[in-house]
Structure formats: structure tokens, C-alpha cells
Amino acid sequence: MITVKLYLVMILNLYLTSEQSQSKKNFYFHKIRLHVESPETLVSGVQGSNATLPCHYRYEPALSTPRRTRVKWFWQPVSGEGQERDVMVAIGTRHRSYGDFKGRVRLRRSAPGDASLVINPLQSDDTGRYRCEIIDGLEDESVTVHLKFRGMVFPYHSSRGRYLMNFHEAKEACEKQDAHLATFEQLYASWEDGLDWCNAGWLMDGTAQYPVVLPREACGGTDLAPGVRSYGIRDKSLDRFDAFCFTSTIRGEVYFLQHHIKLNFTEALEACQSDGARIAKVGQLYAAWRFVGLDQCDAGWLADGSVRYPIIQPRMNCGTSGPGVRSLGFPPKHLKHGVYCYKVHW
CATH class of the missing domain: 3.10.100.10 (Mannose-Binding Protein A, subunit A)
Structure with missing residues (x-):
């Protein structure tokens, strides 16, 4: 049998739970929410020019007085390997850039809430994933923008002959020709554009691959469908191939x-x-x-x-x-x- 005291405790708990639930609803209803958005999540650029990665933030409902916000941009390479690296941080008119981005990046600030990142000039290693984070002291939100280069892939081999470069030599060879090792995405796009090459070359991710448009015996046989053929991840020091370079x-x-x-x-x-x-x-x-x-x-x-x-x-x-x-x-x-x-x- 439930005692009168226990019954009163149960009634009080139900009342408090109801009040807390209603309080949370009222709090959420009146809460000012931070929104961070980008109208373009994929931006294309060309090496040596500039690029703008859009990032905008707003409050809902709108603020009557502005809050002090911190804008921070991060970068991660195309492969997605490794931790994010700092690009720049800005509070008000003060900003600081980091690493290879130092002196090449700024915020556009064309309108209130515009935290778009401007990179000038673009360098060969700038492609990848960029994250724009807005922190106002109470909450933080972020959005991701991907940067890729417009360009083309070309095959390259050593002056000494074919299949004579390890990964590091292939990377250096491309850079000496005003290019850099292609990514798989860049090679695949070039294959879609008609690149047909029967010699395997290093890619930026450490794989050796080659694109085939017209299957033939010398390129893996006629039974295989057209596509980008892969030897998989190879030893970067011991294995030797040609290179696929990307130029913009x-x-x-x-x-x-x-x-x-x-x-x-x-x-x-x-x-x-x-x-x-x-x-x-x-x-x-x-x-x-x-x-x-x-x-x-x-x-x-x-x-x-x-x-x-x-x-x-x-x-x-x-x-x-x-x-x-x-x-x-x-x-x-x-x-x-x-x-x-x-x-x-x-």
C-alpha cells in the first residue's frame, strides 16, 4: 500500500518534471541559434591565381546587439589522412595565419556575417577539405568546403627510361615540370575525358594506377572493362613506376x-x-x-x-x-x- 507521504513525493516529482520540460521548451523557443552555411561546398581554382571559399554565419532570430565571434579555418589534404591543420584565426579585425598559408590568406568580410576565406596565390598543395568554424562564446558551428584545381593530368617518365622512379622521385619529377603528382580523383576525371595510357604511374596517395579507355591485350587484356586499373598501395621507396602529373x-x-x-x-x-x-x-x-x-x-x-x-x-x-x-x-x-x-x- 502506498503511504500518503510516498504519494505526495510522487505528485511533487511529476509536477517538477512537467515544469522542467516546459522550461526547456520555453528556453529552446527563445534561444538564439547560430547558423553557419556555405552556398558552395565545392570550389574550383587554378594554380597561381586566387580562390574564395564561401562561409557565412547568421543568428536566428537576428541579434539586437552583435556578439564577439571568433572565425577559424582548418585544412585537411585530399586523402583525408592526418589531423586538420590550422589555416587562420580571426577575432574582430585581428587575424593570424599559419604554416604555408601565412601571408596568403584573409577573410573577405564583404558583409556582416561573411567569413569567406580568400587564398592568393593558390599553391600546388592547397587542394583539400577546408572547415570554417564560428565560435561566439556560447556555441560553435562549422561548415566544410572542398577546394580542387581545374587542370589536366599527363603521364611522365624518367629520362633514363620507364618504370624507374620510386614515389619520392616521381613526386620531385612532377614538381620540376611545374606540376604535382595527380590525385586519384584527378586521374579518374582525366580518364572520363579520354586519357588512355598503358603504363602505370604513381599517384599522390601512394598507389600505382593507369587509365584504359580501349581495353587491349597489352593493357590488362580485352576481358576487363574500361576504367582506371590499380596496382594498389605500393612501397614508396622500393617500387618503381612512371608518374601521373597534374598541371593547372x-x-x-x-x-x-x-x-x-x-x-x-x-x-x-x-x-x-x-x-x-x-x-x-x-x-x-x-x-x-x-x-x-x-x-x-x-x-x-x-x-x-x-x-x-x-x-x-x-x-x-x-x-x-x-x-x-x-x-x-x-x-x-x-x-x-x-x-x-x-x-x-x-
């Missing part, structure tokens, strides 16, 4: 130097310098072919000692297999060819 839009001009005679490699270097330029790199030639439409049926030296030429409209004596950058390999440097120069536009 260039800031300068690539051109075939009109010269009265053909040149050996040393003469080609000097000729570009005399013209106020420098000899072009492989990545720069590919970018000029892809983004500027450079079409030149003349083989010319490049900085790595290779001889190539870009074709937009295939024609007799210029290769008829379709558009592309034709390669004559790495001939002896005493042989005579033309030269492609690169002139920077500031």
Missing part, C-alpha cells in the same frame, strides 16, 4: 621560338634567355596546349631535355592519331631541334 592553368606564355637555325639543347637554353624568357617545362607545354590552344607542328626542346610539340588539329606530317602533346623522347642533347620558351606575365 599557367600565368605566363608558352611559345615556339622562331629561330633562323635549329639548336642543340645548350643553344636552346641560351636562345630563350636572349628572348627574355626561359625554356618551357613539360607541364607548361601541356597547360598551354590544353587551356590556351597552342598548336605547333614543330618539335622543340623542353627544360627536362625532352623534345615535344603540341597539336590541336591533327594533320599530315604532324601526327594523325588525335589531339595531344607529341613526344620524341629524350634525344642526345647535341642534336638540333627548335625550342619552346616560357615568358612570365606579371
